[in-house]
Amino acid sequence: MGPLVVMGVSGSGKSTVGAALAQRLRVPFEDADDLHPSANIAKMSRGEALTDEDRYPWLELVGDWLAVHEDGGVMSCSALRRKYRDQLRSHVPGLRFLLLEGTQEVIARRQASRPGHFMPASLLTSQFATLEPLAPDEDGIVVDVDQSVDQIVQGYVEALHAESG
Numbered sequence: 001m002g003p004l005v006v007m008g009v010s011g012s013g014k015s016t017v018g019a020a021l022a023q024r025l026r027v028p029f030e031d032a033d034d035l036h037p038s039a040n041i042a043k044m045s046r047g048e049a050l051t052d053e054d055r056y057p058w059l060e061l062v063g064d065w066l067a068v069h070e071d072g073g074v075m076s077c078s079a080l081r082r083k084y085r086d087q088l089r090s091h092v093p094g095l096r097f098l099l100l101e102g103t104q105e106v107i108a109r110r111q112a113s114r115p116g117h118f119m120p121a122s123l124l125t126s127q128f129a130t131l132e133p134l135a136p137d138e139d140g141i142v143v144d145v146d147q148s149v150d151q152i153v154q155g156y157v158e159a160l161h162a163e164s165g
């Protein structure tokens with residue numbers, strides 16, 4: 001099984017679900033937040049949304065990690081727009097995605113109870129405006145974030161088995 005990208009807006013649970021899934025699947029985990037150039041972190045911390053130009057070099061680093069882990073690995077990465085996912089697929093054809101989907105209300109509540117993170121709550125609206133859902137021709141599944149992390153992980157593992165089985 002190739003690598004998996006856990007995607008979604010900020011606060012949707014990518015880091016939490018990604019780490020739990022990697023542990024369950026016994027594969028390496030990486031958080032794309034840790035690959036951002038410091039200028040990107042500084043920009044988001046100021047409450048400014050990243051542009052395509054800001055995201056391009058960062059997505060190249062994400063793609064490099066995925067290519068190195070072509071035999072298995074989980075990456076948490078917002079991958080909000082179709083063209084960002086196309087960029088990642090250029091590193092790993094057929095790359096799989098797990099989209100964490102939730103209402104702005106639920107996600108805002110979670111962000112609010114997560115103090116000390118660089119991402120300000122004010123950027124959530126722009127995150128939702130930028131998000132382009134997975135298209136039918138993209139390899140991926142969508143899960144509702146309004147359930148426990150264990151349920152999300154279990155649901156994904158069951159979907160994998162159903163596919164292969």
Ligand SMILES: Nc1ncnc2c1ncn2[C@@H]1O[C@H](COP(=O)(O)OP(=O)(O)OP(=O)(O)O)[C@@H](O)[C@H]1O
Nearest residue numbers: 009010011012013014015016110114119147148149
């Ligand atoms: N399924 C869940 N149920 C309840 N709380 C959750 C769930 N998933 C994540 N959380 C909590 O919601 C908050 C946001 O989760 P997390 O940091 O994993 O999101 P993220 O998408 O990685 O965010 P960012 O991209 O901004 O780093 C955290 O406090 C986390 O503990």
Ligand SMILES: O=C(O)[C@H](O)[C@@H](O)[C@H](O)[C@H](O)CO
Nearest residue numbers: 009010011033050078079119
């Ligand atoms: O594409 C983006 O706008 C960024 O990746 C953001 O989503 C943050 O890095 C991340 O989610 C931290 O909150």
